[in-house]
Amino acid sequence: LAEALRQARAVVEARPGGPDGGDVDGSAELDASVLQSLREIGGDEFLSDVIDVFRVDAPILLATLRRSVDAADSDELRRAAHTLKANGATLGAGGFAELCRELEERARNGELDGASELAERIEGRYLRVEQALAALGAGAQS
Amino acid sequence: VSLPDGGRVLVVDDSAVNRMVLTKALSADGHTSLTAENGLQALELLQAGGEPCVDVVLLDIDMPMLDGYETLARMKSDERLRHLPVIVVSSVEDLDSVVRCIKIGATDYHTKPFNAEVLRARLKASLAEKRLHDLQLEYLEQVGRVTDAAAAIEAEMFAPETLDGVAARDDALGQLARVFQRMAREVADRERRLKAQVQQLRIEIDEACAARKVDEITDTDFFRNLQERANTLRLGSEQVDG
Numbered sequence: 001l002a003e004a005l006r007q008a009r010a011v012v013e014a015r016p017g018g019p020d021g022g023d024v025d026g027s028a029e030l031d032a033s034v035l036q037s038l039r040e041i042g043g044d045e046f047l048s049d050v051i052d053v054f055r056v057d058a059p060i061l062l063a064t065l066r067r068s069v070d071a072a073d074s075d076e077l078r079r080a081a082h083t084l085k086a087n088g089a090t091l092g093a094g095g096f097a098e099l100c101r102e103l104e105e106r107a108r109n110g111e112l113d114g115a116s117e118l119a120e121r122i123e124g125r126y127l128r129v130e131q132a133l134a135a136l137g138a139g140a141q142s
Numbered sequence: 143v144s145l146p147d148g149g150r151v152l153v154v155d156d157s158a159v160n161r162m163v164l165t166k167a168l169s170a171d172g173h174t175s176l177t178a179e180n181g182l183q184a185l186e187l188l189q190a191g192g193e194p195c196v197d198v199v200l201l202d203i204d205m206p207m208l209d210g211y212e213t214l215a216r217m218k219s220d221e222r223l224r225h226l227p228v229i230v231v232s233s234v235e236d237l238d239s240v241v242r243c244i245k246i247g248a249t250d251y252h253t254k255p256f257n258a259e260v261l262r263a264r265l266k267a268s269l270a271e272k273r274l275h276d277l278q279l280e281y282l283e284q285v286g287r288v289t290d291a292a293a294a295i296e297a298e299m300f301a302p303e304t305l306d307g308v309a310a311r312d313d314a315l316g317q318l319a320r321v322f323q324r325m326a327r328e329v330a331d332r333e334r335r336l337k338a339q340v341q342q343l344r345i346e347i348d349e350a351c352a353a354r355k356v357d358e359i360t361d362t363d364f365f366r367n368l369q370e371r372a373n374t375l376r377l378g379s380e381q382v383d384g
Contacts, residue, residue: 034255041258042166053158082204086233087159090255 029132034092051133054087058130061087062123065103069112069119077115078107084122093129096122148172149269150195154184154213155202155231160254164200164231167258173265181208185216188223196226197272198265201248203232203239211242218247225275227268231256284308284315291322302326 038047061084068077085100103118151173153164165175176196178184184201185208188194199217203210210230217223230243233254240251249271250264287308294300300322308319359365 037255037258038163041163041170046166050159050162053162057158079204079206082233083157086157086254089233090157090159090163092255 029093029095029129030136031092031094034090035136038091051091051136054091055130055133057087058084058126062126065119065122069115072112074107074110074112077112078104081107081122084126088129091129091133093132096125096129099125148174149197149265149272151175151265152178152184152187152196152199154178154181154199154205154210156180156205157202160202160231164256167256167261168265171262171265180205181210181213181216183207184213188217188226189220194223194226198268199226199228200231201228203230203234203243211246214243214246214248225272227272229261229264229268231261281315284311284319288315288319288322291319295322295326300326 035047038050042049061080064076064080065084068074068080081100081104085097085104088094088097088100099118099122103115103122106112106115106118148171151168153161153168153175154177155161155164156179161177161179165177168175176187178187181201184199188196188199201210201213205213208216210232214228214230217226217228224247227249228247230248230251231254232239232251235253243251249268252261252264284307287305291300291305294304302323305319305323309316309323311319
């Protein structure tokens, strides 16, 4: 797990700035109403726990995404993109989830041309989501 | 029928995030939950033991090992599981998936992220449906016990306590069971009284027989002659003593 996390973080951090990897704007990455509905279910501590699980799972799934793109394994790619999409949507990361949905759709149709670029955009977008979530956690603690 | 609020819910989802959110939402509403990470795990849980251990299943579609469609199909082809309400909670949003799940037998279909209010309402309805089903099953089982009791009465092998559970019902079936028990107990009491009477008659008959035998012996010339001789001997003895 530690190795997967390290690899995924290395992949994400190696991305240059760009449309999905540039400046971080937390408010644009996360839907406040979705986060609020999670707070209503279990409070701040629960939201923090969900974010922790998301931040543990996502790098593993991103590593799977990258591996399946390289191996042209459309089934594994579709499943990883699907789970990332669902997890992102659960935390209100709509833009991230939308990119994952697009990759899932392509994988379902076996259209792997451009999948590598899309995976890169997802990795970059994840970095922004992750930073927004981290900021959220820091805000809650302060 | 009054229904308790809390039910037992199986959450089947390969995403730890989604399992976590769903189970928390369920516990906040007073439900208890079990979790499975894919369809195979879910079926193993549901098929273990006698009766299924849950009232409702929340089922994801896209999962490894065994997806939601196949899990749902296997549940609906299993006699013991087909009555369990299954609410699909999936991020597969296309209409074909919704139609497919409903056709296989899903109770409802929600897309992720789920709306807590809508899911709460659907769960409540599904729990009521499941409990009504459970009550119907229990009723049929108890009707079976009453018909078994009728056969046992015919065979004179009925034990009234076998209907104690049914007799505790406050409906017509319970009344029928109580009537069976009362009749059986009355018959048993009558039998006991008759046996006691027969026993008493036997004693009286035996005593009458003995008395008649005594009469037969004492009411003879030989016995009277013996008595006279005995009296004579007693008188002679008294004169000698005097």
